[in-house]
Amino acid sequence: MTTVKPILLAEDNPRDAELALAAMEEQHIADKVVVCHDGAEVLDYLYCRGIFASRQQGNPVVVFLDLKMPKVDGLEVLRTIKNDVNLKPIPVVMLTSSREERDLAQSYALGANAYVVKPVEFHQFITAVKELGIFWGVINEPPPEGSEPIE
Amino acid sequence: MESVTQERPAAPAPIRSEPVPDSSPSPTPKTGGLMEWFTHWPIERRVLAGFGLVFAGIVVISAISYRNTAVLIENSRLDTKSHELVQLLGSVGEALGAAESGHRRYLVTGDESYLTSYRTVVEQMPEYLRYLRGLTSEGPEQQARVATLEQLIARQLGAEEGAIAQREKHGYEGVRHLALSGAAKKELEGIHRLMTELDSAEQQALRSRVAQSAGSTRNTIALLGLGALLQLVLLASVYFLIHHDVAERRRVATELQSRGELLQAANKELEAFSYSVSHDLRAPLRHIDGYAALLSKAAGEALNDKARRYLQTISDSAKQMGQLIDDLLVFSRMGRQDMLRTTVNLDQLVKTVLHDLRLDLQGRTISWTMHPLPEVLGDPAMLRQVFVNLISNALKFTATRPETKIEIGAVRRNSGEAEVFVRDNGVGFDMQYVNKLFGVFQRLHRNDEFEGTGIGLANVRRIIHRHGGRTWAEGVLGQGATFYFSLPLARSLR
Incomplete structure (x- = not known):
């Protein structure tokens, strides 16, 4: 069995992170989740530097990205990912409280693969996170590792 | 939150407001408040009034100038007539004198050649008289004098004719008493007196007309000067009206522009505000609801009905606030969205x-x-x-x-x-x-x-x-x- 590919969750709010993990736990995929608390940490993870310098090589199966984060915000991270040939294939799902049209438009323009508004109601939130985890972490086939970008 | 409390309930816009007819109070002229009344006029009407006054001034001045010029032309026509009359009177007097002295010489000598002047006068007199009547046709006094003159001349010529006839019939002896003094001495004197009267009356008329023309010209010049001054003042005030209005408009335009910029900045700020409301206010609500659910799950059977109801209320309130925030965002978006x-x-x-x-x-x-x-x-x-x-x-x-x-x-x-x-x-x-x-x-x-x-x-x-x-x-x-x-x-x- 190959190594389990992690789900990267970028969420600066520890409570939201905890609630998301609680949801994933019900699906028994919580152990796959790596939580980053700001945009800079996400980039450190993806480029294997800083506290992630010694992590196992390989891209996450999916990145759940909050828009509003300290240091480097979600759109900035998204732009970096989609401008890097090695990171570009990683599916990026925006998971945010913002319903603003501008955020939606910008995210898709930068190459986001999905955009999910966090529901206020807990049960809906749980359901959304569960479904996202199952779809992107289990159902969806991630891009093959080390695949050469087709120019 | 300006965008939302724009229609705040404390001061609601009147509902059922039928379109109120524009009741701009029509300014009523009051004595003393005339200036105020004028300043209530819109700029177009004031400028129009200014130009109207200038135009009226031009019309009045033109009319008076025209009348004065017409008088000058008429006077000059009459002057020409007067000069012709004076000249004609001289010729008539001279011709009559020549005829009289000629006829006396004939009476003395009997030499027919002395009668040439007399015959010429008889022949030309009707023409002279016609001229005289024409030249005096506009003055009844002079006309009366000419009529008298005509009679006297006819009588004198008649008397001379009678004397010449007598000389032919009876020879020198027949007219001896006439030869020295002339045939119609009395008439001749009357004729000279009348001609002098005619002449001096005409000179008098000439002099008075010259005085009138000079006065009229002076008046015209003064009027034109005064008119030009008035027009200048009126045009200057119209210029200042327009200038003031243009300056005011420019000021308002600048102010509008700066206000528009302020409004744009405020709108941007509002957008940023509603953005952070949309993002930040929702998170704690999600946590309240989420942790209430987690608590209810974790505590499970340990909770009694009352505690479960409390948890339910916490959860419901969080959901309700979430709904309120969503509604507010929709409302705010309704105001900003492109239409x-x-x-x-x-x-x-x-x-x-x-x-x-x-x-x-x-x-x-x-x-x-x-x-x-x-x-x-x-x-x-x-x-x-x-x-x-x-x-x-x-x-x-x-x-x-x-x-x-x-x-x-x-x-x-x-x-x-x-x-x-x-x-x-x-x-x-x-x-x-x-x-x-x-x-x-x-x-x-x-x-x-x-x-x-x-x-x-x-x-x-x-x-x-x-x-x-x-x-x-x-x-x-x-x-x-x-x-x-x-x-x-x-x-x-x-």
């Missing part, structure tokens, strides 16, 4: 709305009365929201009725505008609260009677206002309500 302006078929629109609401209609007995609706100008999505809100309201507030009656129709009040109404037979409302109906989060019913956040009619009003229309309502408590809105028509109703 389309196309022809919207309201009949079609209402049909799709009813189709979308079909789940709410299930199990209800509803009698619909649908009148034909016009085509209007507007944003289809926004107008759809108006009908969704109004029809949902009608359905909500008739839920307690055994039979629901909803009527939708339109009346054309004036050209270019349609009034659409949605009427129901629901619980209605007390007209004393009519001003609160369209306010944000204003509700006339308790939440356990009819649920809702109270944003629906505020959205209706905001959308209709953005379309340039009005909203108002009529209701009777316990008998139903009618909600009206007006919209610009795409074309006439029928």
Whole structure:
């Protein structure tokens, strides 16, 4: 069995992170989740530097990205990912409280693969996170590792 | 939150406000307040009045100048006549003198050659007299003198003719007494006296006309000078009026521009504000709801019914606040969103709305009365929201009725505008609260009677206002309500 590919969750709010993990736990995929608390940490993870310098090589199966984060915000991270040939294939799902049209438009323009508004109601939130985890972490086939970008 | 409390309930815009006729008070001229009255005039009228005065001045000055010039021309014509008369009088006098002395020499010598002058005078006299009459035709006194002169000349010539005839018949002896003094001495003296009178009268007239012409010319020059000065003053005041107005307009334009910039900045700020509301306010609510759910799950059976109810209330309140925030964001977006302006078929629109609401209609007995609706100008999505809100309201507030009656129709009040109404037979409302109906989060019913956040009619009003229309309502408590809105028509109703 190959190594389990992690789900990267970028969420600066520890409570939201905890609630998301609680949801994933019900699906028994919580152990796959790596939580980053700001945009800079996400980039450190993806480029294997800083506290992630010694992590196992390989891209996450999916990145759940909050828009509003300290240091480097979600759109900035998204732009970096989609401008890097090695990171570009990683599916990026925006998971945010913002319903603003501008955020939606910008995210898709930068190459986001999905955009999910966090529901206020807990049960809906749980359901959304569960479904996202199952779809992107289990159902969806991630891009093959080390695949050469087709120019 | 400016965008939301724009229509704050404390000072509601008057509902049912019929278009008030523009009652700009017509300024009434008062003695003493004349200047004030003038300053109330619009700039166009003041400039027009200024130019009118200048024009009137030009007309008056031209008329007077024309009259004075006409007098000068007439005087000059009369002067020419006078000079001719004086000259003619000289010639007549000379000719008569020559004829008289010639005829006396003939009387003495009998030499016929001395009669040449006399014969010439007799021959030419009618012509001379005709000239004289013509030249004096405009002065009755001079005319009378000429008439007398004519008689005297005729008599003198007659006497001379008689003397010449006697000399031929009787020779020198017959006319000896006449030869020295002349045949008509008395007449000749009268003729000379009359001619002097004619001459001096004409000179007198000439002198007075010269004086009149000089006076008239002086008047004209003075008038032209004064007129030019007045025109200059008037034109200068008109210039200052226009200059003042242009400066004022420029100032207003600059101010408008700076205000527009301020408004744009405020709008940007508002957008950033609603963005952070949308993002940040929702997170703690999600946590309250989430942790309440987690607690209820973790504590599980350990909780009693009371504790479970408390947890449920925490959760419900968080959800309700989430709903309020969402509603506010929609309301705020309604004010900022770009608006389309196309022809919207309201009949079609209402049909799709009813189709979308079909789940709410299930199990209800509803009698619909649908009148034909016009085509209007507007944003289809926004107008759809108006009908969704109004029809949902009608359905909500008739839920307690055994039979629901909803009527939708339109009346054309004036050209270019349609009034659409949605009427129901629901619980209605007390007209004393009519001003609160369209306010944000204003509700006339308790939440356990009819649920809702109270944003629906505020959205209706905001959308209709953005379309340039009005909203108002009529209701009777316990008998139903009618909600009206007006919209610009795409074309006439029928």
